Amino acid sequence: MGIYETQGFKLDNTGKRVVVDPICRIEGHLRVEVNLDGQNVIRNAVSTGTMWRGLEVILKGRDPRDAWAFTERICGVCTGTHALASVRAVEDALAIKIPENANSIRNIMQLNLQVHDHLVHFYHLHALDWVDVVSALKADPKQTSELAQSISIWPMSSPGYFRDLQNRLKKFVESGQLGPFMNGYWGNPAYKLPPEANLMAVAHYLEALGFQKEIVKIHTIFGGKNPHPNWLVGGVPCAINVHDTGAVGAINMERLNLVSSIVDRSLEFVEQVYIPDLLAIASFYKGWLYGGGLSSKSVLSYGDIPERANDYSAKNLLLPRGAIINGDLTRVHEVDLKDPEQIQEFVIHSWYKYPDEAKGLHPFDGVTEPNFALGKNVKGTKTNVKELDETAKYSWIKAPRWRGHAMEVGPLARYIIGYVQNNPEFKEPVDRVLKKLDVPLTALFSTLGRTAARGLECQWAAHKQKHFFDKLMGSLKAGDSATANVEKWEPANWPKEAKGAGFAEAPRGALGHWIRIKDARIDNYQCVVPTTWNGSPRDPKGQIGAFEASLMNTPVAKADEPLEILRTIHSFDPCLACSTHVMSPDGRKLAEVVVR
Amino acid sequence: MGLEFTFARTTAGMEDSSFDILVLGIGNLLWADEGFGVRCAEALAAEYELPQRARVLDGGTQGLYLLPYVQAAKRLIVFDAIDYGLPPGTMRLVEKDEVPRFMGARKMSLHQTGFQEVITAAELSDCCPREMLLIGVQPVELEDYGGSLRPQVRARIPEAVGVAVERLRDWGCDVRSRGATVAAVLNAGALGMGAYESGRPPAETACRIGDARFL
Numbered sequence: 001m002g003i004y005e006t007q008g009f010k011l012d013n014t015g016k017r018v019v020v021d022p023i024c025r026i027e028g029h030l031r032v033e034v035n036l037d038g039q040n041v042i043r044n045a046v047s048t049g050t051m052w053r054g055l056e057v058i059l060k061g062r063d064p065r066d067a068w069a070f071t072e073r074i075c076g077v078c079t080g081t082h083a084l085a086s087v088r089a090v091e092d093a094l095a096i097k098i099p100e101n102a103n104s105i106r107n108i109m110q111l112n113l114q115v116h117d118h119l120v121h122f123y124h125l126h127a128l129d130w131v132d133v134v135s136a137l138k139a140d141p142k143q144t145s146e147l148a149q150s151i152s153i154w155p156m157s158s159p160g161y162f163r164d165l166q167n168r169l170k171k172f173v174e175s176g177q178l179g180p181f182m183n184g185y186w187g188n189p190a191y192k193l194p195p196e197a198n199l200m201a202v203a204h205y206l207e208a209l210g211f212q213k214e215i216v217k218i219h220t221i222f223g224g225k226n227p228h229p230n231w232l233v234g235g236v237p238c239a240i241n242v243h244d245t246g247a248v249g250a251i252n253m254e255r256l257n258l259v260s261s262i263v264d265r266s267l268e269f270v271e272q273v274y275i276p277d278l279l280a281i282a283s284f285y286k287g288w289l290y291g292g293g294l295s296s297k298s299v300l301s302y303g304d305i306p307e308r309a310n311d312y313s314a315k316n317l318l319l320p321r322g323a324i325i326n327g328d329l330t331r332v333h334e335v336d337l338k339d340p341e342q343i344q345e346f347v348i349h350s351w352y353k354y355p356d357e358a359k360g361l362h363p364f365d366g367v368t369e370p371n372f373a374l375g376k377n378v379k380g381t382k383t384n385v386k387e388l389d390e391t392a393k394y395s396w397i398k399a400p401r402w403r404g405h406a407m408e409v410g411p412l413a414r415y416i417i418g419y420v421q422n423n424p425e426f427k428e429p430v431d432r433v434l435k436k437l438d439v440p441l442t443a444l445f446s447t448l449g450r451t452a453a454r455g456l457e458c459q460w461a462a463h464k465q466k467h468f469f470d471k472l473m474g475s476l477k478a479g480d481s482a483t484a485n486v487e488k489w490e491p492a493n494w495p496k497e498a499k500g501a502g503f504a505e506a507p508r509g510a511l512g513h514w515i516r517i518k519d520a521r522i523d524n525y526q527c528v529v530p531t532t533w534n535g536s537p538r539d540p541k542g543q544i545g546a547f548e549a550s551l552m553n554t555p556v557a558k559a560d561e562p563l564e565i566l567r568t569i570h571s572f573d574p575c576l577a578c579s580t581h582v583m584s585p586d587g588r589k590l591a592e593v594v595v596r
Numbered sequence: 597m598g599l600e601f602t603f604a605r606t607t608a609g610m611e612d613s614s615f616d617i618l619v620l621g622i623g624n625l626l627w628a629d630e631g632f633g634v635r636c637a638e639a640l641a642a643e644y645e646l647p648q649r650a651r652v653l654d655g656g657t658q659g660l661y662l663l664p665y666v667q668a669a670k671r672l673i674v675f676d677a678i679d680y681g682l683p684p685g686t687m688r689l690v691e692k693d694e695v696p697r698f699m700g701a702r703k704m705s706l707h708q709t710g711f712q713e714v715i716t717a718a719e720l721s722d723c724c725p726r727e728m729l730l731i732g733v734q735p736v737e738l739e740d741y742g743g744s745l746r747p748q749v750r751a752r753i754p755e756a757v758g759v760a761v762e763r764l765r766d767w768g769c770d771v772r773s774r775g776a777t778v779a780a781v782l783n784a785g786a787l788g789m790g791a792y793e794s795g796r797p798p799a800e801t802a803c804r805i806g807d808a809r810f811l
Binding site: 055057058060061062063066069070072073079120124125172206209210212213214216228 | 668742797
């Protein structure tokens with residue numbers, strides 16, 4: 001298996017090996033190993049999750065109505081999305097219908113998460129893969145102001161504003177306390193922005209730091225608390241009373257007005273800052289269209305944001321559902337989470353044990369039994385692996401496949417599916433961006449395309465948040481204040497055995513939870529999270545996962561500064577923590593990079 | 597677990613922007629002693645009534661997502677499991693400017709580098725707490741998925757909570773003992789330490805170990 005072809009890629013692991021660990025932390029750590037050829041082009045890529053996560057097994061025997069609270073703890077980011085998928089799985093199993101208001105509130109919370117997560121990802125976890133902070137010190141504030149004013153009406157754009165900011169940045173750099181800017185590969189030739197664009201982006205990085213704290217207040221209002229909001233099987237756990245003027249108890253008009261104001265301000269920030277920045281940055285990188293990976297071949301979305309409550313069919317979901325395979329952009333396949341032939345997880349290259357590892361298992365029948373064993377070609381020891389052997393087991397992440405295909409999930413997948421379905425909400429913004437940057441549709445299938453799709457989705461989500469807020473207000477004014485259906489709350493009203501699937505589109509992609517209930521207790525629980533799809537290792541056919549594919553054929557300017565690898569992996573938003581977690585334990589290096 | 601209880605709890609955290617003192621428990625309660633910080637916050641909220649200006653928060657492993665809360669606070673107390681390199685179960689306090697540096701100085705668990713980042717980001721946005729106190733305990737065991745605190749670490753909770761209460765009072769906070777412990781003020785009932793521990797499936801059906809490289 002040293003050299004072989006799969007999914008249109010030629011894998012060759014004979015060249016110089018570069019190990020980046022940790023590249024970020026996804027429910028554990030993510031480590032990437034690549035082989036470079038003589039021209040420093042990536043010819044083999046291996047992505048591995050280096051930590052066991054067995055949430056499924058610790059849920060056995062617990063109350064299904066509590067599962068959401070545990071699943072919120074799976075990872076540090078998608079707390080609310082996991083909870084949403086979990087309550088939907090239980091509702092599906094027990095045929096529980098939720099009130100329209102509950103659907104609107106869940107959508108507002110989910111869209112709010114998208115807006116917040118995408119914004120924070122772009123500015124605080126990903127921008128510095130494109131923006132050279134040190135170069136910003138050389139910028140001319142006046143020209144920066146001209147640049148900013150040429151792309152947006154955002155008011156904070158005077159020469160004085162940028163001059164002050166630059167001085168603040170200088171002080172930071174001189175004090176040696178670069179903070180989040182400490183670990184960059186500043187000056188690397190893979191950075192392409194002029195100093196003025198860098199300064200503008202750094203200014204907006206700081207503005208976004210201040211602004212993002214407003215956005216999450218919506219979660220506190222509807223979820224009762226944050227960062228681990230409350231959820232409820234059967235609806236949402238908040239009572240609403242529009243006539244109550246006091247602050248105690250139910251959500252009242254004053255709270256709803258606050259929601260409305262946050263929704264409006266989010267939209268303004270996204271449209272006047274995020275999107276113009278994205279386009280400005282992209283215009284300097286449109287010659288760097290690497291990182292497409294599986295996006296032009298196989299993408300998957302479960303869809304989300306039901307317009308009406310309790311209808312989870314594709315036509316009622318505002319975020320598109322479907323699968324595209326083999327690069328056939330003329331056809332979107334229907335996706336069914338409960339069809340045993342569609343979603344299956346394989347473990348032949350994962351540190352788990354199946355009775356027959358040539359076969360995959362549907363999550364209803366999923367098994368999560370660890371089996372940590374290394375291949376014979378591993379370099380190093382069991383406790384200190386220098387180099388993994390990807391021909392054997394090499395990751396704690398399972399390999400999910402859709403009808404046997406490795407799939408990319410996330411904003412780019414959703415936008416490609418919406419585009420192919422000719423849905424104007426997705427197609428028109430994409431066409432506008434492509435036209436503005438003067439690039440063909442194929443440019444979408446790239447790291448930059450992934451980053452752009454996230455920005456467009458942030459804008460889309462901000463608009464839809466407004467839509468569902470208006471819908472909620474309309475319903476409340478019409479006298480409907482129901483937020484929960486408790487008819488089937490008591491297990492006495494449940495069947496002896498039941499099973500269900502719940503799904504959501506997390507900011508970083510398709511999330512599914514599958515539950516089997518027996519005697520009112522959890523009998524089996526399986527989660528397939530977005531990063532399981534994107535970070536998947538190889539399968540029995542040797543097919544590579546989305547991270548691995550995205551790195552293929554990318555030239556690396558400096559082998560010991562894998563900026564291009566980080567840029568592409570970060571574009572998937574594998575976890576909130578990427579930029580924060582690339583620090584090594586001594587807080588100095590970006591990551592441990594070993595070139596052999 | 598009753599429905600009334602679910603509804604009653606939801607209003608507890610709604611006064612969102614009125615606090616200037618934050619008590620933050622961080623860590624993952626699913627990973628044995630990693631849960632120390634969250635359990636301390638839980639115990640504090642259960643045993644004491646705090647004035648409106650002080651907020652107790654279960655920060656989990658939220659990293660940068662904790663930034664809004666830290667930005668809102670002028671004073672901050674953090675409970676956490678810290679690898680000080682001291683004997684297991686040892687409690688140690690770290691003050692003020694040392695907190696972020698200290699937290700970034702050692703090989704530690706998942707969320708802690710993330711939290712260091714939160715502090716520097718708060719500084720960058722000119723909204724960093726003026727005073728900080730880190731109440732940390734050296735963990736005994738982290739690699740026990742689905743497990744709970746080890747006895748030596750659990751035994752430190754009252755002391756840790758006591759230190760926090762004393763500091764809150766120094767800061768002029770009117771902290772009152774509830775007299776009796778109130779159940780599940782901070783977290784979903786099922787995650788409360790008692791329910792969490794008693795609902796754990798047996799080891800034969802739920803693997804408890806982690807990756808050999810991290811053991």
